[in-house]
Amino acid sequence: MxxxxxxxxxxxxxxxxxxxxxxxxxxxxxxxxxxxxxxxxxxxxxxxxxxxxxxxxxxxxxxxxxxxxxxxxxxxxxxxxxxxxxxxxxxxxxxxxxxxxxxxxxxxxxxxxxxxxxxxxxxxxGPNRPPLKGLEAYEGTSVFYYVTRREEYRGKKVVIAGGGDSAVDWAISLSEVAASVQVVHRRAKFRCAPESAARLQELADAGKIELVVPYQLSALHGDNGVLTGGVLTGVEVADLDGGTRVLDADVLLPFFGxxxxxxxxxxxxxxxxxxxxxxxxxxxxxxxxxxxxxxxxxxxxxxxxxxxxxxxxxxxxxxxxxxxxxxxxxxxxxxxxxxxxxx
The missing domain is CATH 3.50.50.60 (FAD/NAD(P)-binding domain)
Incomplete structure (x- = not known):
C-alpha cells in the first residue's frame, strides 16, 4: 500500500x-x-x-x-x-x-x-474465445478480437466469425481495404441492425464479401511457432452435417461478444x-x-x-x-x- x-x-x-x-x-x-x-x-x-x-x-x-x-x-x-x-x-x-x-x-x-x-x-x-486447438499461438499475430486500426488489414485475407453487430459492421468496413472478406456464421440470418444486414447482403451480391453460411469454426491452419507467434494460412470451417472446407486467411477476427x-x-x-x-x-x-x-x-x-x-x-x-x-x-x-x- x-x-x-x-x-x-x-x-x-x-x-x-x-x-x-x-x-x-x-x-x-x-x-x-x-x-x-x-x-x-x-x-x-x-x-x-x-x-x-x-x-x-x-x-x-x-x-x-x-x-x-x-x-x-x-x-x-x-x-x-x-x-x-x-x-x-x-x-x-x-x-x-x-x-x-x-x-x-x-x-x-x-x-x-x-x-x-x-x-x-x-x-x-475480455473476449469470448472460440474453442479452437492451438488458438493461443495465433493470438496477437493472426487472431484478433478487436479492430483498433482498419489500415492494418489493408491487402489482407480476412475471415470474420460471428453474426452480431460487430461482425457485420467490420465486414462492411474492412471490405473497403482488405484483399478479401469472408464471414462465417452458423445461420443465414444476422443479429444486427436491418440497415447493416441489407448492406452486407448488397456487398455479398456484388462479390465484395463472401457469406460462409451455415458454417462454424473448426480448426486453424498455419505455422504456430512458439517464439515468433502463429502465422495463419487458413481457417477450417464445418457445416451442420460435418462437411468441412478451408478458407484462405491471413487474419481471423472472432466476434463472439x-x-x-x-x-x-x-x-x-x-x-x-x-x-x-x-x-x-x-x-x-x-x-x-x-x-x-x-x-x-x-x-x-x-x-x-x-x-x-x-x-x-x-x-x-x-x-x-x-x-x-x-x-x-x-x-x-x-x-x-x-x-x-x-x-
Missing part, C-alpha cells in the same frame, strides 16, 4: 466516455475528481476495442469516430485537472469514521472521497439487477447513500444503453451529489452559457 492517501470530492470508477463526462459535469460544479480504471488508457471500450468505428447518435455529430470522441471528451475535462489512476481496479471500499468513502486499488492506491460515482460500463471485459465482470463492485451491498446496479434515474443514486452510478452499469425501468443516455445520467448524478460534497451549501442551477467553465 502506498503511504499517501489521496483526498478528493468524488471518486469516479471508469474512464470511458460516460466516466469522462461525469468528471466534466462534476467539474462544472467545482467537484474535484480522481478517476480509477482497470485499463492502461482512458476511453474504455471506445478506445480499447473500436477507436476507428463511427458512432452516429452523439448530438451535433452526424458521425464521429469512437477514438475522436474520447479525444474531445479528454479535452473537455482538462480544465478540471482530474487525477487518473490507470491500470488498476478498486478492490475495497469502506466508510471512514467521518462518513467519507475510502477506496483501495489493486496497486495499493488509497483514495478518500465524499462520494463514489460508478461509470464502469459493463465492468472489466465480450465476457464482462463487475468484479469487487458486486460485493459492495448495492441493489443489483442482472449484473447491473439499480439506481433512481432522477438522481443516479443507488441504495447505498453516497454511491451513484451512470452509464451501462446502471439499471432502471426502460433504461436505454446509449452513450448519450449515460451523459444525461452523469449530469443528474453530479447535481444530486452536490449536497454531499458541500454540506449546507445551496446549489443554484445555471446553464453553462451563463456560468462558463469554473476556474
Amino acid at each position: 502506498t503511504d499517501a492517501i489521496h483526498r478528493t470530492d468524488a471518486l469516479v470508477i471508469g474512464a470511458g466516455p460516460v466516466g469522462l463526462f461525469t468528471v466534466f459535469q462534476c467539474g462544472m460544479l467545482r467537484i474535484k475528481c480522481h478517476v480509477v480504471d482497470v485499463l492502461d488508457n482512458i476511453g474504455g471500450q471506445c478506445a480499447a476495442l473500436y477507436p476507428e468505428k463511427p458512432i452516429f447518435d452523439i448530438p451535433a455529430h452526424p458521425s464521429v469516430l469512437a477514438g475522436d470522441l474520447i479525444d474531445k471528451l479528454s479535452q473537455q475535462v482538462e480544465p478540471f485537472a482530474p487525477v487518473y489512476h490507470l491500470g488498476q481496479q478498486v478492490i475495497g471500499l469502506t466508510r471512514t469514521e467521518d462518513g467519507r468513502w475510502r477506496a483501495e486499488t489493486s496497486k495499493g492506491t488509497v483514495i478518500e472521497a465524499a462520494v463514489v460515482m460508478i461509470a464502469a460500463g459493463a465492468g472489466a471485459f 465480450l465476457a464482462t465482470d463487475l468484479g469487487p463492485i458486486a460485493g459492495w451491498g448495492l441493489a443489483m439487477e442482472r449484473s447491473t446496479i439499480t439506481i433512481d434515474p432522477t438522481t443516479g443514486a443507488t441504495n447505498v447513500p453516497g454511491i451513484f452510478a451512470m452509464g451501462d452499469v446502471c439499471h432502471y425501468p426502460h433504461k436505454l444503453k446509449l452513450i448519450l443516455t449515460g451523459f444525461a445520467e452523469a449530469a443528474q448524478a453530479a447535481h444530486a451529489c452536490y449536497s454531499l460534497v458541500f454540506p449546507g451549501e445551496v446549489l443554484h442551477f445555471q446553464h453553462s452559457t451563463s456560468a462558463g467553465v469554473p476556474a
Whole structure:
C-alpha cells in the first residue's frame, strides 16, 4: 500500500466516455475528481476495442469516430485537472469514521472521497474465445478480437466469425481495404441492425464479401511457432452435417461478444439487477447513500444503453451529489452559457 492517501470530492470508477463526462459535469460544479480504471488508457471500450468505428447518435455529430470522441471528451475535462489512476481496479471500499468513502486499488492506491460515482460500463471485459486447438499461438499475430486500426488489414485475407453487430459492421468496413472478406456464421440470418444486414447482403451480391453460411469454426491452419507467434494460412470451417472446407486467411477476427465482470463492485451491498446496479434515474443514486452510478452499469425501468443516455445520467448524478460534497451549501442551477467553465 502506498503511504499517501489521496483526498478528493468524488471518486469516479471508469474512464470511458460516460466516466469522462461525469468528471466534466462534476467539474462544472467545482467537484474535484480522481478517476480509477482497470485499463492502461482512458476511453474504455471506445478506445480499447473500436477507436476507428463511427458512432452516429452523439448530438451535433452526424458521425464521429469512437477514438475522436474520447479525444474531445479528454479535452473537455482538462480544465478540471482530474487525477487518473490507470491500470488498476478498486478492490475495497469502506466508510471512514467521518462518513467519507475510502477506496483501495489493486496497486495499493488509497483514495478518500465524499462520494463514489460508478461509470464502469459493463465492468472489466475480455473476449469470448472460440474453442479452437492451438488458438493461443495465433493470438496477437493472426487472431484478433478487436479492430483498433482498419489500415492494418489493408491487402489482407480476412475471415470474420460471428453474426452480431460487430461482425457485420467490420465486414462492411474492412471490405473497403482488405484483399478479401469472408464471414462465417452458423445461420443465414444476422443479429444486427436491418440497415447493416441489407448492406452486407448488397456487398455479398456484388462479390465484395463472401457469406460462409451455415458454417462454424473448426480448426486453424498455419505455422504456430512458439517464439515468433502463429502465422495463419487458413481457417477450417464445418457445416451442420460435418462437411468441412478451408478458407484462405491471413487474419481471423472472432466476434463472439465480450465476457464482462463487475468484479469487487458486486460485493459492495448495492441493489443489483442482472449484473447491473439499480439506481433512481432522477438522481443516479443507488441504495447505498453516497454511491451513484451512470452509464451501462446502471439499471432502471426502460433504461436505454446509449452513450448519450449515460451523459444525461452523469449530469443528474453530479447535481444530486452536490449536497454531499458541500454540506449546507445551496446549489443554484445555471446553464453553462451563463456560468462558463469554473476556474
